[in-house]
Amino acid sequence: MIEIDGSVGEGGGQILRSALSLSMITGQPFRLVNIRAGRSKPGLLRQHLVAVQAAAQVCKARTTPVALGATTLEFEPGLIRSGDFHFAIGSAGSSTLVLQTVLPALLHADAPSSVHVTGGTHNAMAPPVHFLQRAYGRVLAAMGADVAFELLRFGFFPAGGGAVRATVQPCRRLRPFELLQRGERTAGFAESFIAGVHVGVAQRELERIGSGMGWSGRQLRIGGLPAGQGPGNALLLTLEHEHVTEVFTSFGEKSVMAETVAKRLLNEVRAYLKSDAAVGAHLADQLMLPMALAGGGAFTTSEVTQHALTNADVIARFLPVRFSFEQQARSVLCTVHPC
Numbered sequence: 001m002i003e004i005d006g007s008v009g010e011g012g013g014q015i016l017r018s019a020l021s022l023s024m025i026t027g028q029p030f031r032l033v034n035i036r037a038g039r040s041k042p043g044l045l046r047q048h049l050v051a052v053q054a055a056a057q058v059c060k061a062r063t064t065p066v067a068l069g070a071t072t073l074e075f076e077p078g079l080i081r082s083g084d085f086h087f088a089i090g091s092a093g094s095s096t097l098v099l100q101t102v103l104p105a106l107l108h109a110d111a112p113s114s115v116h117v118t119g120g121t122h123n124a125m126a127p128p129v130h131f132l133q134r135a136y137g138r139v140l141a142a143m144g145a146d147v148a149f150e151l152l153r154f155g156f157f158p159a160g161g162g163a164v165r166a167t168v169q170p171c172r173r174l175r176p177f178e179l180l181q182r183g184e185r186t187a188g189f190a191e192s193f194i195a196g197v198h199v200g201v202a203q204r205e206l207e208r209i210g211s212g213m214g215w216s217g218r219q220l221r222i223g224g225l226p227a228g229q230g231p232g233n234a235l236l237l238t239l240e241h242e243h244v245t246e247v248f249t250s251f252g253e254k255s256v257m258a259e260t261v262a263k264r265l266l267n268e269v270r271a272y273l274k275s276d277a278a279v280g281a282h283l284a285d286q287l288m289l290p291m292a293l294a295g296g297g298a299f300t301t302s303e304v305t306q307h308a309l310t311n312a313d314v315i316a317r318f319l320p321v322r323f324s325f326e327q328q329a330r331s332v333l334c335t336v337h338p339c
Helices: 013-026 046-059 095-106 129-142 199-213 258-274 281-294 306-318
Strands: 002-005 030-033 073-076 084-088 113-119 147-153 162-168 177-179 185-195 220-225 232-241 245-251 297-301 321-327 332-338
Touching: 002 013, 002 306, 013 030, 013 046, 013 073, 013 095, 013 281, 013 306, 046 073, 046 084, 046 095, 046 113, 095 113, 095 129, 095 162, 095 281, 129 147, 129 177, 129 232, 129 245, 129 281, 177 281, 185 199, 199 220, 199 232, 199 258, 232 258, 245 258, 281 297, 281 306, 281 321, 281 332, 306 321
Parallel strands: 002 030, 084 113, 177 297, 185 220
Antiparallel strands: 030 073, 113 162, 147 162, 185 232, 232 245, 297 332, 321 332
C-alpha cells in the first residue's frame, strides 16, 4: 500500500484527487494521512468527500469510513466500470474537481460513460466549466481522448446549485504530447456572467478589460443569467492560439469594485502574455497527470507552483515517470520522463 502524507508540499486537495485517479487506474491501494493539512479547514470538505465517494463508485473500491472533516483515508480500488453516474455535492463545492478525479479512470473503462455532477461550477480556487471545455478539453483531444463537457446550470458561491455533465469515450492509451509554443493568436474575447447582479457591474468590468486589451464589440460579451442562479458574477477571458487555448477567471465579490475584479484578471493575463510559455500555471497543473499517463511529454509554462511540484511527487509514487523543470529565459520547461 502506497503511503502518502497530505501535509507535504502544497498540502491541499490535489494530493487526494491525484491519488484517487491513479489508484483507480493502476490498481494500487493507498493510505493518505493529514488530508489537506495545509488548509485553514483541514480534512475533507463536501467536494472532497464526494470525490472519494465518486471514485469508490466508479471502481467499486473498498475504503475506510469517510465523513466530513476526515483526515485519514485508505482506498483499495477494484475494477473500473463504465456507467451513467450522478453525484451531488450539496454545496457550492467544485463540480469540476470531482469530474477531474474520475475522468482519467473512465478513459480506461470498457464502454462510454456519462458523469453528472451538481454543485459549484464557477467558484474561486477551482477551474470553471468553461476552462474544462476550452482549455483542458482541447489538450485531452490532442492526446487522443474524446471527452465532452456540458454546462447545464451555473452554480456560484455560496449557493451552488449548478450542474455539469461530461461524456467520456474509452481511450486505453493517451498519446504523448508536446506543447512548447502557443503559436499565433486566433481569437480573444471576454465574458462577464451575471445572475442576480446589476448589469452595470458587467458593463464596468468589460469596459476595463476592453481598455486593457484593446478590445471592443463582440470581443466583450455580457452573459445575463436567470436571477435564480445567483447571486453571482464570473469574469472570463479566453485566448485562443494556434496550439492552445487559455481561460482566465476572476470572480465578483461583495464590496469589491468591478474595476478591481477586472484588474486582477488583467494582471494574470499580462503575466502569461509577457512570458513565452504555451500554458499558464493552472493549465500546467492539469496537464501533468494525463501526460504522465501517456508515458511522456513536455510543455512550457509561465511558472511552476508549489501545487505543481506536489502533484509531480504524488504522480511519481504511482507511475514509472519523473518530472523535470528547467528554467528558460521567459518560461519553464516541464518534461515527463519515463523511468
